[in-house]
Amino acid sequence: MKGFTLVELLVTVTILSVLLILSHGFSNNFLPKQRLIAKRNALAGFLQYARAESVSRGGIHVCDKSTACNGFQKGPLVVFHDSNDNHQQDASEPTLQILETGEQQRIIRNGWGKQDYLYYNAQGALQFQNGHFLICDKNLGTTLIMNWRGRLKTGLPPAPHSQCMEHQG
Secondary structure (H helix, E strand, O other): OOOOOHHHHHHHHHHHHHHHHHHHHHHHHHHHHHHHHHHHHHHHHHHHHHHHHHHHHOOEEEEEHHHOOOOOOOOOEEEEOOOOOOOOOOOOOOEEEEEOOOOOEEEEEEEOOOOOOEEEOOOOOEOOOOEEEEEEEOOEEEEEEEOOOOOEEEOOOOEEOHHHHHOOO
16 A cells, blocks of 8 residues: 555645745745845945045045935935035046945935035045944845944844834835
8 A cells, every 4th residue: 555644644744834934934034134234235335435436536425316416315326536526426527336226225324414425535534424324125224334434334133123114105
């Protein structure tokens, strides 16, 4: 006689149930958190690039291209050398690098004083601008902290964040 016993069938169903439960949790929590970590790392690399360029070019601006450097809204962020110091990107000032945001992602700037941009001087330091970026993907958020010297450190791990929920839309 060939076939399955009741015990073998129950063990198989139990294993499949556990795998199904784990895969559901994997896709609901793990992947969005990994997307946030990837975006935070991309933002860190983007800002480090801007800092390095400021040392070689003598001053670099980072701002939100969608607002013509009048605030950080939803991106994309651009790096450019502001040759006439008007704190806006003119047609004669090429974009050195651009950081796109995903459809459900936002980069919220907290702190930084009253400027609508970041300015790295020729030493790679910010003009006494310090604060943090909150990177949101739907209701999850993580932070990237920057001091006035332009140095970065990662902040909170990805988790539900009230400020991300407020800015959904």
